[in-house]
Amino acid sequence: MAVRSPVGRKFLLATAALAAATLLLWSALVQHSQTAKDKLTDLALTETETIGLYAWIAVGSALGGIARYWCSGVAARYLGATFPWGTLIVNVVGSFMIGFFATLTGPEGRIFVGSTARQFVMVGICGGFTTFSSFSLQTLNLMNDGEWLRTGGNIGASVMLCLVSVWAGHALAAGLNSLK
Numbered sequence: 001m002a003v004r005s006p007v008g009r010k011f012l013l014a015t016a017a018l019a020a021a022t023l024l025l026w027s028a029l030v031q032h033s034q035t036a037k038d039k040l041t042d043l044a045l046t047e048t049e050t051i052g053l054y055a056w057i058a059v060g061s062a063l064g065g066i067a068r069y070w071c072s073g074v075a076a077r078y079l080g081a082t083f084p085w086g087t088l089i090v091n092v093v094g095s096f097m098i099g100f101f102a103t104l105t106g107p108e109g110r111i112f113v114g115s116t117a118r119q120f121v122m123v124g125i126c127g128g129f130t131t132f133s134s135f136s137l138q139t140l141n142l143m144n145d146g147e148w149l150r151t152g153g154n155i156g157a158s159v160m161l162c163l164v165s166v167w168a169g170h171a172l173a174a175g176l177n178s179l180k
Contacts, residue, residue, distance in 0.1 A: 060124015
C-alpha cells in the first residue's frame with residue numbers, strides 16, 4: 001500500500017477546492033453575464049455593482065496568485081532556481097491566456113461574456129497570475145550579480161515569448177471565432 005505524503009494530500013485537497021470554487025464562481029459569472037447582456041444599454045454601474053466587480057477581481061487575483069506560486073514552485077523544483085524559469089513560464093502562459101480570452105470573448109468573439117466576467121479573468125486571474133514585478137526584481141538581481149548573459153536572456157526571452165504567446169492566444173481564439 002502506497003503512502004502519500006501530507007504535502008501530496010494537501011495539494012490534492014487544495015486543487016479540488018480550487019477547482020470547485022472556480023466552477024461555482026464561473027457559474028455565477030455566466031448567470032451575471034446573461035443579466036448584463038440584457039442591460040447592455042445601461043453602461044453606468046451602480047455602487048453595488050461596482051463593489052461586486054471589485055470583489056470578483058479580488059477573488060480572481062487570489063486564484064491567479066495561488067496558481068502563480070504553485071507554477072513557480074514546480075518550475076524551480078524541476079528546472080532549477082538559478083534562472084527565473086517559473087516567472088518566465090508564468091508570464092508566457094498568462095500572455096497566452098489573456099490574448100486567447102480577450103479575443104474569444106471580445107465584441108467580435110464567439111462567446112459573449114459580460115464585463116464583470118472579463119474583468120474577473122483578465123484583470124483578476126491574469127493580473128494575479130502574471131509577474132512583471134517579479135520579472136523586474138529578478139532581472140535586477142541578475143544584473144547585481146553580474147550575470148549579464150542571463151540578464152539579457154531573461155529580458156529577451158520574456159519579451160519575445162510573451163509577445164508570441166499573446167499573439168498565439170489571439171490567433172487561436174480568432175480562428176475559433178470564425179468557425180460556424
